[in-house]
Amino acid sequence: MRTLVIGDIHGNLPALRQVFTRAKFDPAKDRLIAIGDVFNNHPYSAGCVEELIRVKNLVWCLGNHDALALSWLRGEWGSSKRLGPWRQEELISIKLSYNNGKTKSDRKRMKIHAAFVGSAATLYFIDEGNRLFVHAGIDWRFPVNRQPDPTVYYTDRNTYAVHAFVHALRGTRFPYKDVFIGHTKTTSEYRDGKPVRRANLWNVDTGAGSWGKLTLMDVDTYQYWQSDFGPRVTS
Secondary structure: OOEEEEOOOOOOHHHHHHHHHHOOOOOOOOEEEEOOOOOOOOOOHHHHHHHHHOOOEEEEEOOHHHHHHHHHHOOOOOOOOOOOOOOHHHHHHHHHHOHHHOOHHHHHHHHHHHHHHHHHEEOEEEOOOOEEEEOOOOOOOOOOOOOOOOOHHHHOOHHHHHHHHHHHHHOOOOOOOEEEEOOOOHHHOOOOOOOEEEOOEEEOOOEOOOOOEOEEEEOOOOOEEEOOOOOOOOO
16 A cells, blocks of 8 residues: 655646546555645636545545635535635635535535545644644644644644754754645745655645646655646636
């Protein structure tokens, strides 16, 4: 069994199918760790969820766009239970992928997906090899399981922008074998669309939510497969 981590998909179903094909991904045998933000930007979020439902051994690290989608799918939008401060226009591509819940069939699909995401998603995951998987990062002053702000797992920027840089400059490491994150697309810095390693941290968000690539990486060998560059989408 391989353990593969996939970067931010952002509703990009063609890219998801492409990397699965190129990696010869086996949904019955391979373990897949989705680093988060399966939803939004591209208009195929629901189709991406359908692909993940087929994966027997799935770990889904909740992303900020997933939190938005889950809130809407649960019918919590506009209530105090909402999982984040978002504007209505940021729901457009998610609503489009579910036909805005217009039909009974659409609403049934939304209910099934809400239940699936709610049960499959976790805030972080540490595997048997002491690798940390989290969508954005953590507050490193506190243990991973005792974060004072539960939204930090999918909103943090400092892990990649600050801590990884400092570790790389000092020749030090995060207290895990490896750390895998997404959330901050590498294409904002590097136009080649490749995943970025700093110290023992890998950022596998290679811009599939806009014009970049989707990355699927073997966490043991660091071999990775990517989709082609895609059409530009505002993210």
